[in-house]
Amino acid sequence: MNVKRKFKVLGTRPVRPDGVEKVTGKALFGADTYATGMLHARILRSPHAHARIVSIDTSAAEALAGVKAVITSADFGEVDSEMTRDTMHNCMANGVALYDGHAVAAVAAISKSVAAAALKLIKVEYETLPHVTDVDAAMQPDAPVLHANRQHRSVVAGTPGNVVYYCDFGHGDVDAGFAAADKVIERTFKTAATHQGYIEPHACLANVGSDGKADLWCSTQGHYNVRLICAEIMGMDESQLRVTASEIGGGFGGKTTVFIEPVALALSRKAGKPVKLVMSRDEVFRASGPTMSASMDIKIGMNADGKITAGHAKLRYQGGAFPYQMVMMGAMSAFATYDLEHVRAEGWDVMTNRPKMISYRAPGAPMAVYAVESVIGELAAEFDLDPIDVRILNASREGTKSSYGPTFKAIGLVESLEAAKAHPHYSAPLGANQGRGVSCGFWFNFGGQVSVSMAINADGTVNLIEGNPDIGGSRASISMMAAEELGIPYEKIKTIIGDTASVGFSDVTDGSRVTFAVGIATINAAKAAKAEMCKRAAKTWGIDVDAVEWIDGAVHPTGHNAGEFPPLSLAEIAANSGRTGGPIAGHHEGAPDKAGVSFGVHLVDTEVDPETGFTTVKRYTVFQDVGKAIHPSYVEGQMQGGAVQGIGWALNEEYIYGEDGRLQNAGFLDYRIPVASDLPMIDTVIIEVPNPGHPFGVRGCGETAIVPPLAAVGAAVCAAAGVRLFELPMSPPKIMAAIDAKK
Amino acid sequence: MSKIHVSTEINGDQVEFLCETDETLLDVLRDQLGLTGAKEGCGTGDCGACSVTVDGRLVCSCLVLGAEVEGSAVTTIEGMADGDALHPLQRHLLEGAALQCGICTPGVLVAAKALLDKNPDPSEEELRYWLAGNLCRCTGYDKIIRSVMTAAAEMRGEKS
Ligand code: FES
Numbered sequence: 028m029n030v031k032r033k034f035k036v037l038g039t040r041p042v043r044p045d046g047v048e049k050v051t052g053k054a055l056f057g058a059d060t061y062a063t064g065m066l067h068a069r070i071l072r073s074p075h076a077h078a079r080i081v082s083i084d085t086s087a088a089e090a091l092a093g094v095k096a097v098i099t100s101a102d103f104g105e106v107d108s109e110m111t112r113d114t115m116h117n118c119m120a121n122g123v124a125l126y127d128g129h130a131v132a133a134v135a136a137i138s139k140s141v142a143a144a145a146l147k148l149i150k151v152e153y154e155t156l157p158h159v160t161d162v163d164a165a166m167q168p169d170a171p172v173l174h175a176n177r178q179h180r181s182v183v184a185g186t187p188g189n190v191v192y193y194c195d196f197g198h199g200d201v202d203a204g205f206a207a208a209d210k211v212i213e214r215t216f217k218t219a220a221t222h223q224g225y226i227e228p229h230a231c232l233a234n235v236g237s238d239g240k241a242d243l244w245c246s247t248q249g250h251y252n253v254r255l256i257c258a259e260i261m262g263m264d265e266s267q268l269r270v271t272a273s274e275i276g277g278g279f280g281g282k283t284t285v286f287i288e289p290v291a292l293a294l295s296r297k298a299g300k301p302v303k304l305v306m307s308r309d310e311v312f313r314a315s316g317p318t319m320s321a322s323m324d325i326k327i328g329m330n331a332d333g334k335i336t337a338g339h340a341k342l343r344y345q346g347g348a349f350p351y352q353m354v355m356m357g358a359m360s361a362f363a364t365y366d367l368e369h370v371r372a373e374g375w376d377v378m379t380n381r382p383k384m385i386s387y388r389a390p391g392a393p394m395a396v397y398a399v400e401s402v403i404g405e406l407a408a409e410f411d412l413d414p415i416d417v418r419i420l421n422a423s424r425e426g427t428k429s430s431y432g433p434t435f436k437a438i439g440l441v442e443s444l445e446a447a448k449a450h451p452h453y454s455a456p457l458g459a460n461q462g463r464g465v466s467c468g469f470w471f472n473f474g475g476q477v478s479v480s481m482a483i484n485a486d487g488t489v490n491l492i493e494g495n496p497d498i499g500g501s502r503a504s505i506s507m508m509a510a511e512e513l514g515i516p517y518e519k520i521k522t523i524i525g526d527t528a529s530v531g532f533s534d535v536t537d538g539s540r541v542t543f544a545v546g547i548a549t550i551n552a553a554k555a556a557k558a559e560m561c562k563r564a565a566k567t568w569g570i571d572v573d574a575v576e577w578i579d580g581a582v583h584p585t586g587h588n589a590g591e592f593p594p595l596s597l598a599e600i601a602a603n604s605g606r607t608g609g610p611i612a613g614h615h616e617g618a619p620d621k622a623g624v625s626f627g628v629h630l631v632d633t634e635v636d637p638e639t640g641f642t643t644v645k646r647y648t649v650f651q652d653v654g655k656a657i658h659p660s661y662v663e664g665q666m667q668g669g670a671v672q673g674i675g676w677a678l679n680e681e682y683i684y685g686e687d688g689r690l691q692n693a694g695f696l697d698y699r700i701p702v703a704s705d706l707p708m709i710d711t712v713i714i715e716v717p718n719p720g721h722p723f724g725v726r727g728c729g730e731t732a733i734v735p736p737l738a739a740v741g742a743a744v745c746a747a748a749g750v751r752l753f754e755l756p757m758s759p760p761k762i763m764a765a766i767d768a769k770k
Numbered sequence: 771m772s773k774i775h776v777s778t779e780i781n782g783d784q785v786e787f788l789c790e791t792d793e794t795l796l797d798v799l800r801d802q803l804g805l806t807g808a809k810e811g812c813g814t815g816d817c818g819a820c821s822v823t824v825d826g827r828l829v830c831s832c833l834v835l836g837a838e839v840e841g842s843a844v845t846t847i848e849g850m851a852d853g854d855a856l857h858p859l860q861r862h863l864l865e866g867a868a869l870q871c872g873i874c875t876p877g878v879l880v881a882a883k884a885l886l887d888k889n890p891d892p893s894e895e896e897l898r899y900w901l902a903g904n905l906c907r908c909t910g911y912d913k914i915i916r917s918v919m920t921a922a923a924e925m926r927g928e929k930s
């Protein structure tokens with residue numbers, strides 16, 4: 028058993044440091060700042076799915092009173108890196124509009140209304156081209172190819188041009204495994220593209236000075252990454268572009284790149300004034316990254332006792348208008364939950380005339396796991412076995428060689444499954460037209476580069492600067508870890524997110540990495556500060572630094588030769604710092620990599636109306652191994668929020684394209700995310716199997732929870748309606764069609 | 771384009787502004803009056819992030835014209851706390867960790883208060899339907915619903 032360390036601060040639920048500002052309306056999000064003399068910008072977007080831009084005439088717009096700048100792709104220079112070039116061309120079409128909503132020009136004017144009027148005066152001549160928005164169609168040899176010669180070397184020669192990446196993971200011999208099975212089931216699944224659906228649209232304020240220096244304020248999950256991309260596009264040194272991350276109104280992966288920031292910077296440079304650019308909701312749907320849609324073949328063999336003999340997944344993802352590599356995450360996740368002798372997962376990334384995909388919470392995993400878990404559920408039902416027992420029998424454990432290569436260290440999957448089986452939810456009776464579903468889920472979690480700087484103030488308080496936007500309460504968890512390590516109260520710590528000029532590089536807030544990686548950097552920064560305080564105390568006492576030690580927020584003399592001195596607290600040492608060598612600080616820069624994978628199990632009861640096909644979620648419970656919950660309320664919040672996004676994916680949400688290749692539901696009315704009245708309470712059970720790669724045992728916890736709901740809800744709906752469905756979302760018409768087909 | 775002169779009351783203060791004929795109340799509040807607590811999540815009445823009350827009625831300020839509030843009394847999130855003292859709803863949302871990113875929070879608070887002003891003792895179902903117009907993508911609503919129910923109980927003088 029793990030010996031669990033006793034904590035004073037970790038595991039408590041203090042109010043977050045940025046809370047009062049957020050409940051009083053004072054917190055400043057992306058669109059909440061204004062600059063003197065600021066212009067308002069708007070972007071003109073392609074109405075076509077695929078069209079050559081023959082010409083753009085901006086003269087009438089430029090002549091309109093109040094218009095200060097109009098730009099097109101001609102206002103952007105060349106960039107060296109292929110990735111940044113794609114990002115730039117996604118922000119502003121370069122000769123060809125690749126999807127409905129692709130930016131083709133932008134204006135900056137003295138007011139929103141003048142900017143809107145100016146857009147109407149820009150004349151664009153298009154020559155429409157054949158388009159493709161479906162993944163299977165895009166993989167056909169006769170499909171229109173979005174970019175020639177952009178296939179990764181992994182792609183088998185002769186594969187149609189929209190296939191840009193191929194991967195193949197696994198071990199053993201799947202054919203032998205299938206031959207040995209009592210039953211083999213092979214199914215094809217489809218899942219729709221969904222949007223991250225953050226409530227705050229992309230927003231920024233750019234100010235480029237005549238000296239070539241620039242400031243950029245924006246809503247982002249990673250302002251260092253914004254600086255990197257924008258400096259390259261603008262041809263600037265990184266040091267000359269200061270990026271400040273605003274409070275961020277949700278991201279879920281969707282704010283890990285740029286969509287509008289280079290446009291605002293280019294307009295500001297041209298106009299010589301600050302430029303504010305805010306996307307409308309329509310633009311968010313049409314031109315910021317949704318996730319991939321998928322078409323998948325899953326084949327699994329099982330013995331009558333529930334043992335899985337082999338699994339093979341073929342995953343075809345479309346990720347929009349530019350080359351990308353994300354199916355890999357799906358292929359690696361598909362079977363990660365299970366300890367299999369014979370396993371293979373192949374993936375194809377495909378381009379289509381849709382917006383360029385970007386990460387969405389555990390990117391690539393939910394759809395693959397949906398398909399695999401659905402077949403496992405079907406096989407368990409075939410043999411009349413308990414679906415949780417089957418999963419426990421096959422579950423990955425410490426020492427399992429994972430389907431994607433590495434061997435797992437301590438993990439909490441079996442603990443989560445056992446907790447689900449023992450929970451009253453699992454044995455509660457079901458009503459008429461109700462069904463219960465269960466699914467596992469997995470996510471890797473990341474570490475990555477991180478910088479933390481900590482100043483010990485003379486009054487015994489602590490200022491901590493880190494570089495990762497706080498997207499869901501991380502300032503609280505970071506402050507708590509600092510308080511735990513320094514042995515001082517939580518309230519004495521103030522954590523802020525520094526701009527790119529005030530603390531060292533930090534990777535994007537993604538991969539559920541912040542509490543893990545910033546946490547490690549915070550602990551190490553605190554250790555550095557403590558070492559310095561030990562020196563100061565030793566100096567004060569006139570003894571050797573080896574003769575002191577840090578215990579519980581104070582330095583004590585130690586050993587029989589040290590002498591008798593009353594302990595010196597952090598506050599006392601800090602107060603005296605001016606006389607013992609000056610200010611005391613600690614900092615840490617690093618790239619921790621032992622993030623620790625995490626597993627979850629979801630249980631859900633649904634009721635399906637047999638007359639309408641409408642599904643109601645009646646009860647929901649999330650079980651997840653989080654290693655160590657620093658602030659349990661925010662951990663529960665991640666589990667609940669992820670579950671509900673997954674419910675939306677399973678039941679409602681989808682990008683709907685017409686024959687014309689245009690998006691038909693670019694608004695919250697028609698792209699329906701779950702609302703309060705759709706849902707029951709989301710119960711949570713936190714499992715803590717400490718991550719050996721973190722001093723406090725922390726694992727990432729933010730993403731795993733979106734992985735299991737798709738198959739869990741899928742199984743519950745199928746059980747409730749007495750049908751089998753292989754496509755998401757399970758909207759009422761699809762459920763009705765399945766019910767009618769059975770009659 | 772000539773502008774319209776409007777006098778109104780906002781959070782108890784007399785305010786005058788000039789607005790364009792097609793300028794929304796949300797834009798007036800944010801761009802002219804510096805009240806950026808109301809957010810624009812959609813501009814089409816679908817998300818509730820822009821919630822304010824006009825003469826006690828809960829509205830999406832993105833669907834109201836600035837010119838329409840002549841002679842009215844508008845309240846926004848900025849008027850909810852009493853000086854430094856948070857409203858019980860604000861306090862309980864904080865203590866209940868009912869916000870993750872916090873972009874929906876002002877709208878949720880304004881909407882929840884409008885409900886409790888009319889119905890101090892809503893059922894969970896009534897509350898869920900009332901807040902169905904306030905989208906939150908982060909929390910799954912669980913902690914929002916619990917926090918509002920706890921605040922309502924406290925406001926009714928019940929012990930929690
Ligand atoms: S901004 Fe008004 S309802 Fe969304």
Ligand code: FES
Pocket residue numbers: 226276277868869870871872873874875905906907908909
């Ligand atoms: S807390 Fe982020 S949208 Fe509600």
